[in-house]
Amino acid sequence: MKDRCMPTSRPLLKRFTAALLALTPWIAPAETVQVAVAANFAEPIKAIADEWQRASGHTLNATVGATGKLYAQIRNGAPFDVFLAANAQVPETLEAEGLAQPGSRFTYARGQLVLWSANARRVDAQGDVLRRADLGKLAYANPKTAPYGAAAVQLMAALGLTEALTPKLVQGESIGQTYAFVFTGNADVGFVALSQIFKNGQLKSGSMWRPPGNLYAPIEQDAVLLKRGANNPAARAFMQWLKSPEGQTLIRTYGYDI
Amino acid sequence: MGLTASDLQAIGLTLQVAALTTAILLLLGVPLAWWLARTQSFWRKPVGALVALPLVLPPTVIGFYLLVLMGPQGWVGQWTQALGLGTLPFSFGGLVVGSVIYSTPFMVQPVLNAMQAMGSRPLEVAATLRASPTDRFFNVVLPLCKPGLITGAVMSFAHTVGEFGVVLMVGGNIPGVTRMASVQIYDHVEALEYADAHRLAAVMLGFSFMVLLGLQIWKTEPKGAAA
Numbered sequence: 001m002k003d004r005c006m007p008t009s010r011p012l013l014k015r016f017t018a019a020l021l022a023l024t025p026w027i028a029p030a031e032t033v034q035v036a037v038a039a040n041f042a043e044p045i046k047a048i049a050d051e052w053q054r055a056s057g058h059t060l061n062a063t064v065g066a067t068g069k070l071y072a073q074i075r076n077g078a079p080f081d082v083f084l085a086a087n088a089q090v091p092e093t094l095e096a097e098g099l100a101q102p103g104s105r106f107t108y109a110r111g112q113l114v115l116w117s118a119n120a121r122r123v124d125a126q127g128d129v130l131r132r133a134d135l136g137k138l139a140y141a142n143p144k145t146a147p148y149g150a151a152a153v154q155l156m157a158a159l160g161l162t163e164a165l166t167p168k169l170v171q172g173e174s175i176g177q178t179y180a181f182v183f184t185g186n187a188d189v190g191f192v193a194l195s196q197i198f199k200n201g202q203l204k205s206g207s208m209w210r211p212p213g214n215l216y217a218p219i220e221q222d223a224v225l226l227k228r229g230a231n232n233p234a235a236r237a238f239m240q241w242l243k244s245p246e247g248q249t250l251i252r253t254y255g256y257d258i
Numbered sequence: 259m260g261l262t263a264s265d266l267q268a269i270g271l272t273l274q275v276a277a278l279t280t281a282i283l284l285l286l287g288v289p290l291a292w293w294l295a296r297t298q299s300f301w302r303k304p305v306g307a308l309v310a311l312p313l314v315l316p317p318t319v320i321g322f323y324l325l326v327l328m329g330p331q332g333w334v335g336q337w338t339q340a341l342g343l344g345t346l347p348f349s350f351g352g353l354v355v356g357s358v359i360y361s362t363p364f365m366v367q368p369v370l371n372a373m374q375a376m377g378s379r380p381l382e383v384a385a386t387l388r389a390s391p392t393d394r395f396f397n398v399v400l401p402l403c404k405p406g407l408i409t410g411a412v413m414s415f416a417h418t419v420g421e422f423g424v425v426l427m428v429g430g431n432i433p434g435v436t437r438m439a440s441v442q443i444y445d446h447v448e449a450l451e452y453a454d455a456h457r458l459a460a461v462m463l464g465f466s467f468m469v470l471l472g473l474q475i476w477k478t479e480p481k482g483a484a485a
Contacts, residue, residue, distance in 0.1 A: 066448070068448055068449060068450075069448045071450075072447065072448055072450055075450075137348055137430070139430070142431065142445070142448070144445065144448065144449040145448045145449060169432065170348045170430030170431070170432055171430055171431035171432065172430070172431075173426060173431070173448075180325070181325075181347075181348075181430065184326055184329040184331070185329045185330040185331050186325060186328075186329045186330070186345060186347040186348065187348075187430075
């Protein structure tokens, strides 16, 4: 049995090994990049991961959460290579604290705050719904940890509505939970990120008001290469790709202004 | 002690939710345990499994379903709206409903154990003395099952105090309305307010230990001394 098999299996094995060797230039450099992603970027990162993994052969694992929460995790040693924050301050702080690679920081997206309702007729083009007596619960993200929540607080103050709206507020743990509150209809309207309700340049469902950008501080979303990712070629490649025209085009289809 | 005003508010709210949850569970859980202890019905096992479900389900599952079911499109939400109660998420009532579901096994199981341990003999004796079913329940069953009732009430209360996932999912984190102590600690940690988190967490730890220590002492006390 053995004797008869050996001669035929050897060339097969050789051919198989040769095929494997031929593939190694593709396999060998493939690395995994662990990315901490602000909740507003949850949708885009899925499309980006698909696109980038195909192009680079690397693997991207995303962990989505409120920026402040991810910051706390990174400070406590969470194993992330890259951080896509929802503001500029947190990446800047990480740099100052020596937890990020100096000079790696750049703005990958400019976020847009919107008032959104799951109901297609609820939010008018001027946002007057905020002044209506029959306004139900108004959801926003925790302003202490979510930059979009902080922007919502600024906006309400700029509109002079802080006092009137306070009793109606409910707070999501991140912009992602805030979206869930509005999506399930438990909150009448809510302050979410345009990227959550936008796809291919169009509103997916419901109704929205896009407040003028001068009513809140611009949401400059910065990416930073973390210390752990400094020696990871995939992390560096991903940062480069985010800056590239392909990356920027993809980001723009989610309603970011970049 | 160094607790902030909002910490104290969160503790006060937590105690309110826990007290109300315990009271509701005494009213609903004890008859349920009684039924489970006595019935020969086909439904005994499915209901028994249902009652134990919150022990194994992640709180996020309960929180998610509550958010969907109690929302304006959910059937519970439609029902509460028809009753003029509005919808339950983000309200004190919603937290209590979630807590009752979440803490049900902590009430029902100790009471059920006590009722099963009691057996049917005391009831048969009471029946020969012409005690009516209600008379038997209140004057024979409840006094004999007192240890189970106390354990159930204390555990329901303590478990509700320690609840987190459901509160985070359906609460909406409104100060004084739905921000319970566990979420307050979470908020402190997220905002890197570690000193505040430490203080409140220490209070919760001390409270939980005292409750369990109290139960241990009370349970091992000789019968005569406890009564």
